[in-house]
Amino acid sequence: MTAPITDPAIAGPTRAPLLSLDGVDVVLGRGWRANHVLSEVDLNIWPGEIVGLVGETGSGKTTLARTVVGLIRPRQGRVTFRGAPISGLRRAARRRERRSGHVQLVFQDPLRSLDPDLTVAQIVGEGLRIRGGVDEAEIERRAAGALAKVGLDQTLLRRTPGQISGGQRQRVSIARALAVDPELLLCDEPVSALDASNRNYILRLLGDLRDTLGLPIVIISHDLSSLAGIADRVVVLYRGRIVEDGPVAQVFTAPRHPYTALLMASAPSVRHDRPLTVHQLRRTAADPAPPSAAGGCAFAARCPFAVDACAVRPALVPVAEPGTDRWSAACHRHAEWQPLARERSALATPH
Amino acid sequence: MPGKPPPDEVLHIQDLHITVHDGAATAVRGITLSVGPGEIVGLVGESGSGKTLACRAALGVLPAGCAVSQGAISFGGENVTGLSRRGWERLHGTAVGAVFQDPASYLNPNLTVGGQLAEVLRVKQRLARAEAHRKTVELFAAVGLHDPERVFHQIPAELSGGMLQRVMIAIAISCDPRLLIADEATTALDVTIQAEIIELLKDLRDQRNLAVLFVSHDLALIRELCDRVVVFYAGEAVETGPVEEIIDRPRHPYTQALLRVASVGDFQRRELRVIPGQPPQMGEDVVGCRFAARCPAAIDACRSGPVDLLPLGPGHQARCVRAGDPELDAAAGAELAAR
Numbered sequence: 001m002t003a004p005i006t007d008p009a010i011a012g013p014t015r016a017p018l019l020s021l022d023g024v025d026v027v028l029g030r031g032w033r034a035n036h037v038l039s040e041v042d043l044n045i046w047p048g049e050i051v052g053l054v055g056e057t058g059s060g061k062t063t064l065a066r067t068v069v070g071l072i073r074p075r076q077g078r079v080t081f082r083g084a085p086i087s088g089l090r091r092a093a094r095r096r097e098r099r100s101g102h103v104q105l106v107f108q109d110p111l112r113s114l115d116p117d118l119t120v121a122q123i124v125g126e127g128l129r130i131r132g133g134v135d136e137a138e139i140e141r142r143a144a145g146a147l148a149k150v151g152l153d154q155t156l157l158r159r160t161p162g163q164i165s166g167g168q169r170q171r172v173s174i175a176r177a178l179a180v181d182p183e184l185l186l187c188d189e190p191v192s193a194l195d196a197s198n199r200n201y202i203l204r205l206l207g208d209l210r211d212t213l214g215l216p217i218v219i220i221s222h223d224l225s226s227l228a229g230i231a232d233r234v235v236v237l238y239r240g241r242i243v244e245d246g247p248v249a250q251v252f253t254a255p256r257h258p259y260t261a262l263l264m265a266s267a268p269s270v271r272h273d274r275p276l277t278v279h280q281l282r283r284t285a286a287d288p289a290p291p292s293a294a295g296g297c298a299f300a301a302r303c304p305f306a307v308d309a310c311a312v313r314p315a316l317v318p319v320a321e322p323g324t325d326r327w328s329a330a331c332h333r334h335a336e337w338q339p340l341a342r343e344r345s346a347l348a349t350p351h
Numbered sequence: 352m353p354g355k356p357p358p359d360e361v362l363h364i365q366d367l368h369i370t371v372h373d374g375a376a377t378a379v380r381g382i383t384l385s386v387g388p389g390e391i392v393g394l395v396g397e398s399g400s401g402k403t404l405a406c407r408a409a410l411g412v413l414p415a416g417c418a419v420s421q422g423a424i425s426f427g428g429e430n431v432t433g434l435s436r437r438g439w440e441r442l443h444g445t446a447v448g449a450v451f452q453d454p455a456s457y458l459n460p461n462l463t464v465g466g467q468l469a470e471v472l473r474v475k476q477r478l479a480r481a482e483a484h485r486k487t488v489e490l491f492a493a494v495g496l497h498d499p500e501r502v503f504h505q506i507p508a509e510l511s512g513g514m515l516q517r518v519m520i521a522i523a524i525s526c527d528p529r530l531l532i533a534d535e536a537t538t539a540l541d542v543t544i545q546a547e548i549i550e551l552l553k554d555l556r557d558q559r560n561l562a563v564l565f566v567s568h569d570l571a572l573i574r575e576l577c578d579r580v581v582v583f584y585a586g587e588a589v590e591t592g593p594v595e596e597i598i599d600r601p602r603h604p605y606t607q608a609l610l611r612v613a614s615v616g617d618f619q620r621r622e623l624r625v626i627p628g629q630p631p632q633m634g635e636d637v638v639g640c641r642f643a644a645r646c647p648a649a650i651d652a653c654r655s656g657p658v659d660l661l662p663l664g665p666g667h668q669a670r671c672v673r674a675g676d677p678e679l680d681a682a683a684g685a686e687l688a689a690r
Contacts, residue, residue: 056541056542056543056544057511057512057541058511166398195397195398195568195569196568196569196570196609196612196613196614197397197608197612197624197625197626198625199612200612200623200624200625201625203623204623204625207623222541222542223542223614224542224618225571225614225615225616225618226614226623228618228619228620229620229621229622229623230623248620249620252618252619253618262543263542263543264616264618265546266542266543266545266546267542267571267614267616268542268545268546268549268569268571268572268574268575268614268616269571269574269575269614269615269616269617270570270571270574270598270610270613270614270615270616271615271616271617272574273616273617274616274617278543278546348550
């Protein structure tokens with residue numbers, strides 16, 4: 001495996017980002033049903049990097065992916081790909097963008113996203129067939145090539161999704177996305193349904209695709225420990241806002257947002273040597289009531305370190321740390337809460 | 352058949368064999384395990400290893416075409432193998448409760464969750480309406496649902512996945528069973544919620560002396576919760592022992608492989624390992640060790656005949672002809688310590 005591209009001369013801000021989200025707001029539903037799913041999301045994806053997007057159910061991870069591929073139109077803000085806007089396109093322009101296959105989405109559950117009546121060959125070739133411009137022989141050749149890239153045997157081409165294993169199905173989903181030569185791959189929970197060995201296989205495969213094809217990949221996951229093995233950068237979403245964004249090595253060593261730390265402490269581990277336990281990062285009855293202003297920090301209600309200042313929503317600001325210009329966190333106390341956490345009891349307090 | 356299982360064991364499974372496809376193939380081959388009062392036993396293995404079938408046999412709810420072909424299951428010393436449907440219905444809830452992966456699919460979407468639990472109490476314990484309501488609210492509070500009176504009147508769609516799993520646990524323990532079977536009960540939940548449910552199970556064990564059979568494919572999760580572990584591979588128990596023993600001194604190469612691929616919570620970048628090869632097909636007959644084809648330490652003796660569980664220490668057994676081989680243990684120990 002070659003080293004991940006972290007050299008700022010290659011992947012740094014000197015080069016233009018491949019994909020940019022600027023102040024993206026997404027509201028699903030109307031009237032009293034309206035649900036603000038994403039708020040003021042600013043995110044850049046640079047060429048050749050693997051970005052892990054984490055957050056819990058309802059944090060907006062999947063909505064973000066669907067917005068990027070044009071399945072959802074943002075209410076505000078814009079999405080640009082190679083500098084050209086791709087959000088808010090209509091009719092023919094939108095169809096052209098989608099068919100270009102620039103950005104490919106691998107869905108969460110291959111059993112539900114792959115047509116059970118089609119063969120693997122038909123599924124993998126479908127994107128090319130819809131785009132047009134290539135003949136059947138070429139489609140078959142490319143489908144076989146895409147299958148080879150994900151390490152699947154050609155004998156699977158005539159099978160249907162029901163006749164192959166879960167790990168193989170997820171690889172077929174990835175092959176389907178690769179067949180149209182995408183410039184960016186978005187994977188929505190690609191490993192959440194797999195056991196540890198298959199999970200690692202898929203993650204290694206994604207790492208290899210980045211190394212051999214230079215393909216930038218966004219991996220949406222709620223499993224932080226698997227991202228630690230593969231991602232260059234991690235972006236943490238909480239209730240539709242980015243609360244932390246930075247290089248994996250730094251964020252996972254010393255998280256600046258208490259929510260990132262809580263996610264890390266909650267991940268199951270075969271070793272019991274965590275720097276902080278969940279009990280040090282959860283509110284207890286003894287903690288003073290958090291400020292309840294509507295426009296404040298969304299995490300304050302769960303945060304044991306919330307103070308009056310948290311009634312004002314914290315902006316995503318750079319973390320002043322030597323050697324990292326691309327680490328930011330949205331917490332008023334991002335440099336203060338760590339010693340407070342260490343002073344708290346590591347064990348559950350009886351309720 | 353050996354003598355009666357000790358009555359102080361909440362669940363005892365002896366040499367359980369389960370056939371699938373109307374007897375055409377054997378999916379579970381001679382599992383023996385027991386769960387004592389207040390004990391949490393974990394079953395771990397890849398999908399298709401037979402852990403869910405073993406659980407369903409212990410619940411008397413094997414899918415169509417599956418049957419217990421050999422062996423015995425007993426609750427508190429009472430043999431329940433081959434019990435009639437009515438007999439199992441009597442035990443459900445009162446002797447054994449269960450929670451599964453997807454709580455929403457086990458609840459009626461149109462009825463309030465409180466009403467659904469109260470109904471269980473009215474049928475199983477013949478409680479009056481007001482009494483059932485009172486006990487439901489009590490149970491909701493016991494499983495950590497905030498504002499239980501409000502939750503009582505909510506329908507499943509109004510609750511999050513973690514809250515629904517708490518409701519399912521409340522239903523499962525409502526008639527005071529001695530045993531709770533949790534089959535991948537936290538797999539679909541967020542890690543923060545998963546950690547809370549794990550704590551809830553520990554609390555219920557402590558407060559009610561509840562025995563728990565916890566099934567998961569994630570050895571890291573088993574580590575967080577369980578006292579003892581049974582490692583399943585292709586329908587067999589290949590290693591069993593106290594959780595610290597299994598994690599610190601795994602003796603079966605499959606357990607060692609599971610540990611190499613398991614999550615380590617230090618979040619350092621390390622090589623992502625995989626277990627090469629595929630397990631044998633369900634029902635496929637293999638001479639000797641079923642893991643030999645994927646095993647880095649396999650020798651000729653592994654393929655010559657059936658391999659028995661070898662005692663290796665207090666409560667620790669492994670089904671491996673090389674278990675206890677100092678060379679094998681040293682190699683695996685060094686590699687696992689480096690993680």
